[in-house]
Amino acid sequence: MNSPERSRSIFRFAAPHNFYPLAGRLAPCFAAAALVLGVVGLWLGFFVAPTDATQGEVYRVIFIHVPAAWMSMFVYLVMAFWSAVGLVMNTRLSFIMSQALAPTGAMFCFIALWTGALWGKPTWGAYWVWDARLTSQLLLLFLYFGFIALTRAIEDPRRADRAGAIIALVGAVNVPIIYFSVQWWNTLHQGASVSLNKAPSMAATMLLGMLVMAIAAWMYTIAVVLWRARSMILERERHTEWVGAVLEREAQGGRA
Amino acid sequence: MKARSKRLMLVGGGVALLVAAVALVLSAFQQNLVFFHTPSEVAEGKAPTGKTFRVGGMVEEGSIRREADGLTVSFAITDTARVIPVSYRGTLPDLFKEGKGAVVQGKLEADGTFRATEVLAKHDENYMPPEAAHAVEQAAKAAETVSQ
Numbered sequence: 302m303n304s305p306e307r308s309r310s311i312f313r314f315a316a317p318h319n320f321y322p323l324a325g326r327l328a329p330c331f332a333a334a335a336l337v338l339g340v341v342g343l344w345l346g347f348f349v350a351p352t353d354a355t356q357g358e359v360y361r362v363i364f365i366h367v368p369a370a371w372m373s374m375f376v377y378l379v380m381a382f383w384s385a386v387g388l389v390m391n392t393r394l395s396f397i398m399s400q401a402l403a404p405t406g407a408m409f410c411f412i413a414l415w416t417g418a419l420w421g422k423p424t425w426g427a428y429w430v431w432d433a434r435l436t437s438q439l440l441l442l443f444l445y446f447g448f449i450a451l452t453r454a455i456e457d458p459r460r461a462d463r464a465g466a467i468i469a470l471v472g473a474v475n476v477p478i479i480y481f482s483v484q485w486w487n488t489l490h491q492g493a494s495v496s497l498n499k500a501p502s503m504a505a506t507m508l509l510g511m512l513v514m515a516i517a518a519w520m521y522t523i524a525v526v527l528w529r530a531r532s533m534i535l536e537r538e539r540h541t542e543w544v545g546a547v548l549e550r551e552a553q554g555g556r557a
Numbered sequence: 558m559k560a561r562s563k564r565l566m567l568v569g570g571g572v573a574l575l576v577a578a579v580a581l582v583l584s585a586f587q588q589n590l591v592f593f594h595t596p597s598e599v600a601e602g603k604a605p606t607g608k609t610f611r612v613g614g615m616v617e618e619g620s621i622r623r624e625a626d627g628l629t630v631s632f633a634i635t636d637t638a639r640v641i642p643v644s645y646r647g648t649l650p651d652l653f654k655e656g657k658g659a660v661v662q663g664k665l666e667a668d669g670t671f672r673a674t675e676v677l678a679k680h681d682e683n684y685m686p687p688e689a690a691h692a693v694e695q696a697a698k699a700a701e702t703v704s705q
Contacts, residue, residue, distance in 0.1 A: 354690030355652065355680055363684070385572075389565045425677045426650030432592035470572055474579045487591040487613060489660055494682040502683040 315394050317534045318543045324527040331524035338517035345510035353507075362420040363507075367495075368515040370413035372522060373441060374476045376406030380448070381473035384466030394530075396462035397537070399469055400452050401529040405522050407445035414438060425489060433482035434490035437475055444472035458537060593660045596639035606665045612641055613660040613679060621655055634661060634671070641665075645673040652678035 314320045346364030353360040380399045387395030417435070418428040429435065448468045455461035483492045495501045501508050538544045583590070593613030594604040604610050612634055620633040631644045632655075643661050653659055658679030663672045685693070 351686030351688075353684050354687045355657075356684075360684055385568055388568050389561060391561075391564075424650070424652050424680055426653075427675075427677055430592065430677065433590050470568070471575060473572075474576055478579075478583070485590075486587075487593050487595070489592055489613075489677055489679055491680055491682040494684060502681075504685050504689060507684050 315392050317394055317397070317538055318541075320394055321531055321534050321547070324531050328524045328527040328531075331520045331527065335517050335520035335524055338513055338520060342510055342514035342517050345506065345513060350507045350510045351504060356424055359420065359423045362416050364510050364514050366413060366416040366420060367511055368518040369409045369416065370438070371515055372518045373406055373410035373413050373438075374479055376402050376409065376522060377441060377444070377469070377476055378473060380406060381469045384469040387462060388466050388470075393537070394534075396458075396466065397530050397533045398526070400462075400465060401526045401533055402522075403445055403449050403452075404529070405525050407442065407449065409518065409522075410438065410442045410445055414442060430489050432488040432490055433486045434479065434488045437479040437482055440475055441472070441479060444468065444475060448472070595636040596634060596641045597636055599641060599665070600639045604665075609662060609664055609674070611660055611662045612643075612671060613658065614641075616653065616655050616657060616659050618655050634659060641671050642669065643671045643673050645676050647674075647676070649676055650678040652680055654678075 314323055342364065346361055350361070350364075352358055380402045383395045383399035383402070386392065387399065414435075417438075421430075422428050448465050451468060452461045452465035455464055482488060483490055494503050495508065495511070503511070535544055535547070593611035596612060596614055598604050599606065599612060604612070614634040614636040617633040617635045617640060620631075622631045623629070624631070629644065629646045630649065631642065634641050634643055643663075645661065645663075653676060658681065660677045660679055661671060661673040662675040662677075665671050
């Protein structure tokens with residue numbers, strides 16, 4: 302297990318005591334990037350991007366709505382990925398990662414639904430309709446809540462990890478349904494403006510603002526998840542020697 | 558076989574079965590998952606015309622007519638193949654315009670008129686500044702003149 306070759310590879314960070322200081326060093330960098338990109342993205346979205354011809358100013362919700370919706374789907378897929386890795390490889394850190402992701406994914410999912418409602422009223426004429434896109438996105442929020450509730454409700458962390466991983470994997474089927482719902486069925490929600498198989502149907506500055514906001518959401522997510530994973534590691538490994546040493550060092554004002 | 562690859566197959570097989578099950582369920586409920594029916598589907602009798610349902614399409618150019626009471630509006634929804642005349646009493650969303658998408662909810666009367674209780678505007682996924690929209694319009698007009 303601890304051959305010198307293995308300890309030099311990237312996989313050594315799968316060990317919580319190696320990952321903990323790495324996450325501590327990386328998280329502030331991602332947080333700073335999120336802050337800068339968020340300010341630039343909002344400035345582009347609200348001051349630089351032109352008014353939309355049909356919707357007027359209300360379309361500017363897109364700069365928050367779309368990055369949040371993308372992030373809510375992507376985070377769930379990453380959660381499912383770490384859950385699968387955890388189930389197959391039996392690595393502790395994988396389950397920690399998937400559980401550290403869940404609250405942030407749920408937050409973005411809620412933001413997407415909330416801003417969508419605020420956008421729907423002035424454009425469609427309704428806050429909410431039960432079309433396939435909106436309904437499947439609401440289901441995603443419940444899947445996040447279910448995952449968080451289940452992993453917190455089970456006392457034994459090993460059993461909690463496994464139960465959560467199964468919800469994460471089962472629920473991942475919903476993500477492509479959300480994404481393709483606007484193509485597969487008649488929905489009130491419009492189709493994708495940005496996708497891999499066609500040119501974006503947006504003015505260039507609008508698109509730029511949205512992409513910068515999307516990257517800001519990525520950076521924010523990485524920073525927050527690293528910090529959350531760090532505290533989960535401390536909690537789970539509190540009986541180990543290395544955590545005792547870390548806590549002692551931090552108490553004396555040093556960095557971990 | 559190593560325990561790890563056994564678990565990999567177990568997880569992979571489980572996910573594959575689940576995807577297949579969901580695909581079957583979704584294709585079985587295909588009809589219930591659509592938010593609205595097109596005028597062509599209504600003409601073919603595919604829509605549940607006995608009860609309240611939704612029709613979606615374009616608001617036909619030149620079809621919006623306001624009645625004398627100022628509240629009742631009549632217009633036509635089309636998918637370019639079929640047309641359904643709609644009558645509605647109430648306020649319309651701001652984006653409701655001729656030539657743009659709309660979804661109406663209500664009942665089909667015996668005379669073929671759709672009596673709507675709710676009108677929703679459906680906008681597309683194109684976002685552009687007014688100048689660009691104007692340019693697109695001009696180009697479309699120019700193309701029309703050339704083709705004539």
